[in-house]
Amino acid sequence: MSIIPLYFAIPLITAFAIPLLGKISKTLVWIVATVVSFVLFILALYGIALTQETSMIVYRMGNWPPPLGIVMAFDSFSAFMVLVISIIVFSGCFFSLRYIGHFTGQWKFYTLYMLITAGMMGIAITGDLFNMFVFLEIAAISSYCLVAFGVDAEELEASFKYMVMGEIGGLTFLLAIALLYAKTSTLNLADISNTISSIGMTPFFWTILGMLLFAFSIKAALVPFHTWLPDAHPAAPAPVSSLLSGIFIKVLGIYTTARIVFNIFGLNRANAPVFFNILIGIGLLSIAWAGLSALNQKDYKRLLGYSTVSQIGYIMVGFGIGNYYGVAGAIFYILAHALGKGLLFLTSGSVVHRTGTRDLDKLAGLGEAMSTTAWSYRFGALSLIGLPPLVGFFAKLFIVLGAIKAGLLWLAIIAIGLSVLTLSYLLKIENSVFMKKGKMADIKKAPFSMRIAMVFLVILVLLTGLGFQTLMDFLIGPAANALLRGVEYAQLVFGSFSLNF
Amino acid sequence: MTIFVFCIALFLIGLYAIVTKRNLIKIIIGFALIEYSVNLLFALIGFRRGALAPIITKVHSAHNFVDPIPQALVLTAIVIALGTTAVMLAIALRIYERYKTFDIAKIKKLKG
Amino acid sequence: MNEIYYLILLPIAGGLLGLLINRLRSEFNFLGFFLTLFFSVRFFIASQTKILSFNLISFAGINFRFYVDNLTGLIILFNGIFAFLIWLYSLKAVSKNPRERFYYVYIALTLAGANGVVLSGNLIFLLIFWNFLVFSLYGLLLVGKKDSTFAARKALTIIGVSDFVMLLGIVMLFVRLGNVDFPLQHRLIFTQGWYVVSYILIAVGALAKLGTMPLHTWIPESARVVPASTLAFIPGSLDKLLGFYLLFRISYSIFDISKFGGLQVLLMIIGAVTIVFMSVMALLQKEAQRLLAFSTVSQAGYMVLGLGTGMPIAIAGALFHMLNNTIYKSVLFLGAGAVEYRTKTSELDNLGGLGVKMPLTFFSFLIAGLAISGVPPLNGFYSKWMIYQGIIGLADRFPLWFVFLICAMFGSILTLAYNLKLVHSIFLGRRPDNLDKVREARFEMVTPSFILALACIVFGIFAQAVPLKYLVAPVIRFDVSKLGFWVPGLATILIIVGVLIGLLVYLFGTAWRPRRSRVFIGGEILETDEASITGPNFYSSLHNLDLLEKTYQFGEGGAFDFYNYLIGIAGGLAIVFKDVINRILTTIYEGIGRMVRVLGTFISLLHTGELYNYVGWIFLGGIIILLILVF
Amino acid sequence: MIGFDFFVDRFGIFLTLLFGFIGLMSFIYALVTIKEKGHRLEYYLMLLLLVGSGIGIALTYNLLLMFIFWEISTFAIWRAVAYYRGDQELAAGNLTFILNFAAATIMLLGILMVYLDNGTFNIFEIRAINDTAAIFILIGVLTKSVTMPLHIWLAPAYRAVPAAIGGCLAGIGENLGVIVFMRLFVTGTFFSPPFFNTVAWIAVASSIVAGGVALRSDNLRNLLAFSTISQLGFILLAFAVGGTFGIVGGMLYILAHALAKSGLFYGVGVVEDSTGSDNLKNLSCLLRVSPALAVAMAFLAGSIVGFFPMIGFFSKLSVIVGAVQQSTASGVGAIIAAVFTLLYNTRFYHELFFGDECRSAKIKFKRPSYTGVTVVFILALISLLCGIFFYKPMSYLLAGGV
Amino acid sequence: MKGMSLIVKTITNIMIGFIFLYGVYIILHGHLTPGGGFAGGVIVAGVFVLRYLAFGGSKAGEKKSSITASVFESVGALLFVIIALLGLLIAGVFFFNFLPKGTPLYLLSAGIIPFCNIAIGIKVGAGLFSIFLALAAFKYIMED
Amino acid sequence: MIELYLFLIFMLVAAIIATEIKDLLAAVISLGAVGFSVAIMFILVQAPDLAIVQIVVEVLTIVIFVAVILKTTHIDETIAEKFSGTQVLATVLYAVFAILFFIAMVRAMNDIPPFGQATMRVAGQYIRLGLPRAGGANLVADVILDFRALDTLGEATVLFTSVIGVVALMRKIGRRQK
Incomplete structure (x- = not known):
């Protein structure tokens, strides 16, 4: 029995069951959700182990061979994404126990939480274009609702704006699927890949690609498509912010882009330099623009939101570089940013939980009162900044290595120089929340469950940093190779041994 | 081909509504229009001249059907559209309650 | 060893x-x-x-x-x-x-x-x-x-x-x-x-030590x-020894x-200039230790001058002068110190007439003062004489040799002048009333100066026999016979005779009965105190000499003070470094920071919170993508 | 790419001992001066990190590992600078961290270029470093080992940092840059005379200018900061000119400067604690406060200036010999810088311990802590002993093989 | 919300059964004729909507029906997933059509498809009614 | 197939009315007109399943729309207001984008098979295998519930999501008071 469908089936079942369980007990719901996300984590690890043996596991839904049925194409990159998703989901879920205690309608939260998990898992492992769209919509709609979960004015506003922009992207994606279907008459990614190589790089090809890039850029919140993110991510409850910033936009925007660009459309720097330069350009613009905006923020979470936009730029730059190091760096960065930004949003959650405000001018002196939170923040921030030996450093390292290797020294200089912006804005929070002297009377430590969740991520940040060599060998490298295989993907999907039994 | 272009026109009208209209309901209507246009385009793509709807009435009849796949996809898309519209409306409703207006230009607490 | x-x-x-x-x-x-x-x-x-x-x-x-x-x-x-x-x-x-x-x-x-x-x-x-x-x-x-x-x-x-x-x-x-x-x-x-x-660089160190x-x-x-x-220890003796x-x-x-003539001339110029200027400065001082300090600097000039000539005799003279200088300058400093020890002051204006109270000190002080002034037959004269000879020996190489000679001799005259002033001010002249109870300095203080004063005499009278033979000659191998026509033994006898005659004349003439006369100015009787010329003012009239006046003012104002130049230049540079270079650098960094902040504010302002604005941005992105990819 | 890539040579042992000792002194000094209950432990953590990263840099041969330690030290310095958490301290911490980090990123670029050119991070296997990479790495080095155009962070940092860790900062943190420079450029096979000449001139210019600024500084910590900049110019000059004398002189200079500057820093800390001021204009005649401190500080300042019984003399001598071996002009520059050193040190020392107001004797002070003075005294003593038995460290280093 | 006029109520009473029946038909014959679980489910939801619009509802009733709808929705969704999982359990393939295909063109054919339709019908009917209730009927659904 | 074009033109007109009219109810009704036209067009292109679904969904959509509008306001008071600067800019950008997009689309449409001549590469397989292998006579049902059942699960999940979402969003208060 293959475990591949379980990745999305388990959270789906949980989501469907939670409304029933929710009537019984609130804590039970949390326990179920946490256990499920932990099971997912274990499964994800198992999935990594699976992909070490075969480079591609094709799972045929309903036993229909591709391109007839929907297949799940589970390769190293998917496995990697699944792992990252499960990590963030788990920590967020654990964190939620006390945090969501503030909110009404808790079981709805966990339902949506599981749904968004299922959606992301689905995107990460599916091998079918339309299926991808469906999962994307599941995840997206859940996220819209989660953003507005507090139903305060700002949250609703943020959610609405997010939804408008997100749906523009989603519908553009759908339109592109329609056109692509009209041309290729198939929806299976591998099949599309086969077909499209016979089309050649016609204007049609580029139009479709442009539309997809447009759609995914909105989802990934790259400048100038980013404007929803600084509204939406801070508005959501902290674990959700952590999830959204940590992994959501990467699955919806980055993973999809990478998968389609590399594996389906078979582009690489050699045959489509312009396209890759666009990626780099958008990436750099994101880094700089959002970084500068973040400098000017006075809201804990909003600053982090801008930071996310800025960091996504690095990932895009990494993919835009397009060689092994660049892509590996980008993938590494996905992990690094997921852990780091997830952690940062969790710290924002515990700060908000205890103080009730996110205004940087009002917060002060929490460094001693909430030392676990403060140190978690530091680890997360330093990882994002790229301070060795934390994971963010190695991610950045490979991106820069790739840039230099590709002969793009200017890019390396700019990209790495802009990390100073990251440092500047993250220091702003560190200073005004944790280090500045001030009177925040009677602040207690963050609740135990929150601290556990944060420490979990801190440990991961440290471990992944220290063990980066292992990660490169077993996780990142294979994932990068999976992408860099290009259109070989199609042969693997059609020809590889499938693990159905 | 012209008929496809019409769909695109509908798409652009929907976008137009989103970008120029300041009323939330109009924006949602714009989305609905876009969804229609895309669904329609899908359905039109799968059409074959002179073919029948893909429903087998006799076991061994001639298989001259229109493409069933776009229909299946559109079915899904319609439902998704319904879901998004419902959520959007719910948000709009709550926004109206909070802001007492549908004017998007006045709903800008979040900026900077 | x-x-x-x-x-x-x-x-x-x-x-x-x-x-x-x-x-x-x-x-x-x-x-x-x-x-x-x-x-x-x-x-x-x-x-x-x-x-x-x-x-x-x-x-x-x-x-x-x-x-x-x-x-x-x-x-x-x-x-x-x-x-x-x-x-x-x-x-x-x-x-x-x-x-x-x-x-x-x-x-x-x-x-x-x-x-x-x-x-x-x-x-x-x-x-x-x-x-x-x-x-x-x-x-x-x-x-x-x-x-x-x-x-x-x-x-x-x-x-x-x-x-x-x-x-x-x-x-x-x-x-x-x-x-x-x-x-x-x-x-x-x-x-x-x-x-x-x-x-030159190393010589700077040595000259600084020499002073x-x-x-x-x-x-x-x-x-x-x-x-x-x-003072006696460091600038007076050890520094001279080491510098030389x-x-x-x-x-x-x-x-x-x-x-290498150039360097010789350089050294000689330094020596000559030092001799003259410092002697003048010493002449005009009103405080014993300070006067002696200038004096010691001035004496260093002789050594440099002597070394600079390059003539063996002058070098030997310089070496000898160094030894002599350490001796008599120590005596002078110690004597001045002894006086100060007893009187608690070293201002020449407040001193006077201590010769009676402190005879031993007076004696050694006087001997040393005469020695330093180059009065034969004391040792100072001998060494200076050797130096002069060296300079004269340069005549065939340097056309301007006589300038140095004149400087050296003029310096010698000045030395005598200020020593007279010193001796007069401290030990002779009129004793202020508050000094009546002064006693001779303690034994430990007198002994060294007395020993050294004796050494002055010995070194002077038996110059060839003792110091030159045992001390100088082994170091610088020169021909003692080239010392010229000066025979110290004979000269000493002659001088002693002359001095005795002079003393007799003095004693029998006026010494016991000083001539007193009233002084009138404009018909008014002037009090004696006001009329008497005190030691420090011996050479007050020199101030009126234009050149010296200027020199002195320069000197007192620190014009010759290397330290002031150094501090001034360094301070000026420091101002440039701190207030120009460092400021500019700081400003650049601050400017970058400010620019980034302004840019951030500007970009923040662009995020207006209006949905259509944001959607417009999305279209902008779409336009760019379309333009680049499709068209 | 990375592993347990350490090796031990004489330089490494030398630096390890030095850093360990400086760290120990800091620890002792901190026992009495760091009193904040809340984050007191943080100080010790940062101390350990700083010492550890210093030793790491001294002992590793892997460039990447070196960079990792480098950044750890940056982090530790940042935390240390912002330790007191006032607004100024935070601003200083920000500046420190941002500038150092920015430079480190550029340095990372250089390191990666080296890696791609040579295919290894092992500094023994590096065969060539192209000029761009060298310049990039140099920028990092110059920032960490504050050299003039990139020095801007040091003065605020010194003003902010607790004296206890300030000594460590001066003794360990700022030496890391030059150590990397030595490891990578000087003892490696890389050689490009124009590059080294440029570095030498930068070092000399920085040293002179910083000396001038120090001469004009009234704030004690500012003065120490610019003094550090000036002294690091010497060390950098030493390594830039290379050769036996250059390298040994540089190492000795690191020793001398680390001992002396950390001692001075603790001394200034003691002065601050007992008088509550760190401005020369408000301070004078501190001889009365603690004669022992005055003596110790005299030794330390003398070591900085380079007077004989202190080790500073030999380091300066070696550096100048090395410099003159390469070009006399840089030697002259170094001498000018040394003159500035002399001037600001005498000024600082005099105005602090004697000064004009000594007669009026109006200073208020509380008795300085014995521990603080003892630490300063120990450092002074070590400086003295190293100077008297200079041939021990010097021959040890000489035998290290250059 | 108060109900509508008597005419509406009467006609609704008459029509409601037929419409419901039609919805069920659409669901059950989804694999044979146009329509299917979704269309049928919407029609079924329409029945409830119509009934609600015509007769209005009390607050307690609204709450009760919303809870019921929620339960049914979950059950429907679970049913659907369980069918899919049964495929996994029985044949090792998710969504495997493990049932016999039966005679073509007859009601009992096409394996799991009719059952899926039923599940979807339940889910959609309940779900859409929930949406309607939430948006139209309740001012707000009070929590807890 | 002239009627398709007629309907399309009708739809365009109705769409423009829906966007521009001041009364929101009227706008929703116009939207309904578009939707029903779409349903009719589905029938015309031989998609009865879609038509049924479209009709019922349209009804429900309009009901929901009306319900919302009735609860709030049915006058679009912003319609006559002047454009602000940013809005003008956005509109201009939109116009440029629209033109470019339109041109791009027209060019892309030239590349896909013309209307009425779908390729049906994979679909042909479905038609061939649908009845024997899946068993459903309604091929669309075969596709959505057997060949592409996962899509349908997803679709159901989307609906489930939006239901939960709407229910969650309609909570009166989001946070408990402390």
Whole structure:
């Protein structure tokens, strides 16, 4: 029995069951959700182990061979994404126990939480274009609702704006699927890949690609498509912010882009330099623009939101570089940013939980009162900044290595120089929340469950940093190779041994 | 081909509504229009001249059907559209309650 | 050859032990100084017969070695003697100073450093001890009146700077030659520009030690504030010994200056200028120690002048002058110190008529004063005479030789002038009433000066027999017979006869019955006090001489003060560095920071919160993507 | 790319001992001066990190590992600078961290270029470093080992940092740059005379200018900061000119400067604690406060200036020998810088311990802590002993093989 | 919300059964004729909507029906997933059509498809009614 | 197939009315007109399943729309207001984008098979295998519930999501008061 469908089936079942369980007990719901996300984590690890043996596991839904049925194409990159998703989901879920205690309608939260998990898992492992769209919509709609979960004015506003922009992207994606279907008459990614190589790089090809890039850029919140993110991510409850910033936009925007660009459309720097330069350009613009905006923020979470936009730029730059190091760096960065930004949003959650405000001018002196939170923040921030030996450093390292290797020294200089912006804005929070002297009377430590969740991520940040060599060998490298295989993907999907039994 | 272009026109009208209209309901209507246009385009793509709807009435009849796949996809898309519209409306409703207006230009607490 | 170590370590040990065990300080100090003196004598004797050198350690191409020849022995001997005498003198003279404890340590360290300098046979090794002396000098100068700190700072600065300059010179030499042991088998002739440069740089260090212009200014500065013994020890004797030693070493053991006229002239100019200007300055001082300080600087000019000539006789004269100078200048300083010790003042205006009260001091002071003025048959005259001869000997090489001669002689005259003033002001003239109870200075203080004063006489009268033969001649091999027509023995007798006659005339003429007459000005009877010309004002009229007046004003205003120039230039540069360069750099960084913030604010303003605005951005992105990819 | 890539040579042992000792002194000094209950432990953590990263840099041969330690030290310095958490301290911490980090990123670029050119991070296997990479790495080095155009962070950092860790900062943190420079450029096989000449001139210019600024500084910590900049110019000059004397001189200079500057820093800390001021204009005649401190500080300042019984003399001598071996002009520059050193040190020392107002004697002070003075004294003593027995460390280093 | 006029109520009463029946038909014949679980489910939801619009509802009733709808929705969704999982359990393939295909063109054919339709019908009917209730009927659904 | 074009033109007109009209109810009704036209067009292109679904969904959509509008306001008071600067800019950008997009689309449409001549590469397989292998006579049902059942699960999940979402969003208060 293959475990591949379980990745999305388990959270789906949980989501469907939670409304029933929710009537019984609130804590039970949390326990179920946490256990499920932990099971997912274990499964994800198992999935990594699976992909070490075969480079591609094709799972045929309903036993229909591709391109007839929907297949799940589970390769190293998917496995990697699944792992990252499960990590963030788990920590967020654990964190939620006390945090969501503030909110009404808790079981709805966990339902949506599981749904968004299922959606992301689905995107990460599916091998079918339309299926991808469906999962994307599941995840997206859940996220819209989660953003507005507090139903305060700002949250609703943020959610609405997010939804408008997100749906523009989603519908553009759908339109592109329609056109692509009209041309290729198939929806299976591998099949599309086969077909499209016979089309050649016609204007049609580029139009479709442009539309997809447009759609995914909105989802990934790259400048100038980013404007929803600084509204939406801070508005959501902290674990959700952590999830959204940590992994959501990467699955919806980055993973999809990478998968389609590399594996389906078979582009690489050699045959489509312009396209890759666009990626780099958008990436750099994101880094700089959002970084500068973040400098000017006075809201804990909003600053982090801008930071996310800025960091996504690095990932895009990494993919835009397009060689092994660049892509590996980008993938590494996905992990690094997921852990780091997830952690940062969790710290924002515990700060908000205890103080009730996110205004940087009002917060002060929490460094001693909430030392676990403060140190978690530091680890997360330093990882994002790229301070060795934390994971963010190695991610950045490979991106820069790739840039230099590709002969793009200017890019390396700019990209790495802009990390100073990251440092500047993250220091702003560190200073005004944790280090500045001030009177925040009677602040207690963050609740135990929150601290556990944060420490979990801190440990991961440290471990992944220290063990980066292992990660490169077993996780990142294979994932990068999976992408860099290009259109070989199609042969693997059609020809590889499938693990159905 | 012209008929496809019409769909695109509908798409652009929907976008137009989103970008120029300041009323939330109009924006949602714009989305609905876009969804229609895309669904329609899908359905039109799968059409074959002179073919029948893909429903087998006799076991061994001639298989001259229109493409069933776009229909299946559109079915899904319609439902998704319904879901998004419902959520959007719910948000709009709550926004109206909070802001007492549908004017998007006045709903800008979040900026900077 | 363990004595070499003793020479350096004994004073240090004595001093430090004295410092640590305060109760037994004097004993330890005595042991230290005395043993050093003892070994110095032994060493001197030993050095007369053999030249020796050996390596202490050597690495990185530097030999840390000792080198001992006659000159070494001579200087070591004098070091030991003076240190011992000064220590003896200080026992009472410094006893009331709060920092007395440290004073002896510094004396001891200075002795050790000085011995080290002289013993070392390698310029870099020498430099180490040389540097050490800066530290001890600084400490010694701090032991004084409360504002001696400024003088100490000034001395430290000047000596330190010149040390750095010297270090550079030595390093240049070291790098070029790969070896700075001396003496070199083949002395360096100034064939390359580098040699000249490094010679000058090293000479700066030596001249600073000697205290010639323009590096002298810390001496008069400190003269006001430190005990006389310090002055006698450092600028008066040891500095002269060491400075001359080094200058001699580089001029004749490493380089051969006599082969390069330019440098000779340079040295001579420095010497001549120092003699004249400093004598004038001394002439116009109103305070005993300060006057003596200028005087000591002025005397240094003779040594430089003598060395600069390159004539063996003048070099020997310079060496002799150095020895003489240390002797009589010590006497003068000690005498002035003794006076101050008793009277609590050293302002010449407040002194007078102490000759009766302090006869021994007066005697030694007078002898020394005459000696320094070059009055035959005292030693000062003899050495100066040798120098003059050297200058005259240059006649065939330098057309302007007579200028130096005139300077030297003029300086000599001035020296006599200010010494008369000094002697008159302190010991003769009218005694202020408050000094009636002054007694002779203590035994410990009188003894050294008395011994040295005797030495003055001995060195003068038996110049050829004792000092030149045993001290100078072994070092500089010159022909004593070339000393010319001066025969000291005969001259002495003649002079003694002349003086006796003069005294008789004086005694029988006016001495017992001073002629008194009323003084009228404009018909009014003037009180005697106002009419009498006090010592300090002997040469007040000189102020009215235009040239001297200007010189003096310049001098007092610090125009010749190297320190002021240094501080001024450095301060000016510092202003430029801090308020221009650093400010500009800071501004650039701040500007970048501000620019980033402004940019951030601007971008933030663009996020208006309006949905259509944002959607418009999305379209902008779409336009770009479409334009680039599709069109 | 990375592993347990450490090796031990004489330089490494030398630096390890030095850093360990400086760290120990800091620890002792901190026992009495760091009193904040809340984040007191953080200080010790940062101390450990700083010492550890210093030792790491001294002992590793892997460039990447070196960079990791480098950044750890940056982090530790940042935390240390911002330790007191006032607004100024935070601003200083920000500046420190941002500038150092920015430079480090550029340095990372250089390291990666080296890696791509040579295919290894092992500094022994590096065969060539192209000029761009060298310049990039140099920028990092110059910032960490504050050299003039990139020095801007040091003065605020010194003003902000607790004296206890300030000594460590001066003794360990700022040496890291020059150590990397030595490891990578000097003892490697890379050689490009124009590059080294440029570095030498930058070092000399920085040293002179910083010396001038120090001469004009009234704030004690500012003065120490610019003094540090000036002294690091010497060290950098030493390594830039290379050769036996250059390298050994540089190492000795690191020793001398670390001992002396950390001692001075603790001394200034003691002065601040007992008088509550760190401005020369408000301070004078502190001899009365603590004669022992005055003596110790005299030794330390003398070591900085380079007077004999202190080790500073030999380091300066070696550096100048090395410099003159390469070009006399840089030696002259170094001497000018040394003159500035002399001037500001005498000024600082005099105005602090004697000064004009000594007569009026109006200073208020509380008795300085014995521990603080003892630490300063120990450092002074070590400086002195090293100077007297200079041939021990010097021959040890010489035998290290250059 | 109050109900509508008597005419509406009466006609609704009559029509409601037929419409419901039609919805069920659409669901059950989804694999044979146009329509299917979704269309049928919407029609079924329409029945409830119509009934609600015509007769209005009390607050308690609204709450009760919303809870019921929620339960039914979950059950429907679970049913659907369980069918899919049964495929996994029985044949090792997710969504495997494990049932016999039956006779083509007859009601009992096409394996799991009719059952899926039923599940979807339940889910959609309940779900859409929930949406309607939430948006139209309740002012707000009070929590807890 | 002229009627398709007629309907399309009708739809365009109705769409423009829906966007521009001041009364929101009227706008929703116009939207309904578009939706029903779409349903009719589905029938015309031989997609009865879609037509049924479209009709029922349209009804429900309009009901929901009306319900919302009735609860709030049915006057679009912003319609007559002047454009602000940013809005003008957005509109201009939109116009440029629209033109470019339109041109791009027209060019892309040239590349896909013309209307009425679908390729049906994979679909042909479905038609061939649908009845024998899946068993459903309604091929669309076969596709959505067997061949592409996962899509349908997803679709159901989307609906489930939006239901939960709407229910969650309609909570009166989001946070408990402390």
